[in-house]
Amino acid sequence: MNGIIGRKIGMTSVFDELGRNVACTVVEAGPCVVTQIKSEDADGYNALQLSYGEAKAKNTSKPMLGHFDKANTTPKRKLVEFRDCDLEKNLGDTITLDEVLQEGDIVSVVGTSKGKGFQGVVKRHNFRGVNDATHGQHNRQRAPGSIGASSYPSRVFKGMRMAGQTGNSRVKMRNLSVLKLFPEQNLVLIKGAIPGHKGTFVVIEK
Amino acid sequence: MDAIKFVQEQMLKKPDFPKFGPGDNVVVTYKIVEGDKERNQSFRGDVIQINGEGAGKTFTVRKVSNGVGVERIWPFASPNIIDISVTKYGKVRRAKLYYLRDLVGKKARIKEKRNTK
Numbered sequence: 588m589n590g591i592i593g594r595k596i597g598m599t600s601v602f603d604e605l606g607r608n609v610a611c612t613v614v615e616a617g618p619c620v621v622t623q624i625k626s627e628d629a630d631g632y633n634a635l636q637l638s639y640g641e642a643k644a645k646n647t648s649k650p651m652l653g654h655f656d657k658a659n660t661t662p663k664r665k666l667v668e669f670r671d672c673d674l675e676k677n678l679g680d681t682i683t684l685d686e687v688l689q690e691g692d693i694v695s696v697v698g699t700s701k702g703k704g705f706q707g708v709v710k711r712h713n714f715r716g717v718n719d720a721t722h723g724q725h726n727r728q729r730a731p732g733s734i735g736a737s738s739y740p741s742r743v744f745k746g747m748r749m750a751g752q753t754g755n756s757r758v759k760m761r762n763l764s765v766l767k768l769f770p771e772q773n774l775v776l777i778k779g780a781i782p783g784h785k786g787t788f789v790v791i792e793k
Numbered sequence: 794m795d796a797i798k799f800v801q802e803q804m805l806k807k808p809d810f811p812k813f814g815p816g817d818n819v820v821v822t823y824k825i826v827e828g829d830k831e832r833n834q835s836f837r838g839d840v841i842q843i844n845g846e847g848a849g850k851t852f853t854v855r856k857v858s859n860g861v862g863v864e865r866i867w868p869f870a871s872p873n874i875i876d877i878s879v880t881k882y883g884k885v886r887r888a889k890l891y892y893l894r895d896l897v898g899k900k901a902r903i904k905e906k907r908n909t910k
Binding site: 599606767 | 799805
């Protein structure tokens with residue numbers, strides 16, 4: 588199995604074996620229910636679809652209720668496909684944390700970053716802004732400056748870094764290590780920070 | 794929130810040090826790692842504050858060494874602390890003794906509290 592769905596709980600710090608204070612994130616991960624098995628013959632690729640997080644039946648559409656009924660499970664909020672899993676699972680089986688992760692594993696965590704709204708270039712792209720408040724500068728401390736030359740090329744190049752929506756996008760943090768597993772509580776302690784608010788869904792990938 | 798409390802209880806050692814508060818004079822024995830060598834050092838001074846709760850709870854010890862004020866902050870849960878012993882219980886009227894930083898010599902003394910345990 589190469590991943591599991593979870594929920595960010597929050598951050599804390601622990602001491603490592605050298606006595607250093609290490610910041611870490613607590614994630615509640617699993618148990619996930621297998622809701623669909625995709626195969627090479629039927630779908631063109633092999634994958635397991637996992638589900639996590641209880642949903643109310645009244646907030647679930649009828650087609651989705653049928654989908655969950657097929658796996659003989661309650662409605663769930665989050666569905667994620669994991670391709671080419673090595674685990675032999677049937678429809679409706681649960682996958683727990685300790686089947687997927689071990690302590691010391693290096694994992695990636697995928698989540699939705701905190702939304703910052705429409706931000707200027709200083710916050711969004713780490714532009715420096717104008718460093719001087721005097722010498723003729725007026726109302727342009729955080730302005731982007733030049734965005735290109737004039738008559739040639741007479742246009743702004745694609746991908747020019749400008750102001751815009753910041754955050755609230757899919758972010759993958761790589762190379763995070765698993766410090767500790769608490770399989771009975773479905774909790775995993777991950778070194779460092781992961782994207783998103785407390786309570787948001789995250790996917791831990793191996 | 795409860796999950797975080799649970800993790801902290803599992804991951805942090807429970808300190809079994811004597812109870813002390815601001816104004817008390819303590820000796821903290823702690824571990825120093827220099828390269829691959831380890832040695833113990835002690836630091837004696839007055840506790841001037843206890844800050845935070847849970848995993849982030851810390852205490853600050855202040856002493857005057859060769860006329861220079863030195864302050865050290867330790868987390869209560871730090872595994873580097875070997876021992877804490879209280880040498881004097883002080884009589885103070887506030888929780889944070891920052892005013893000691895502005896005082897030198899005899900003015901910077903803390904009255905001792907008698908008959909306490």
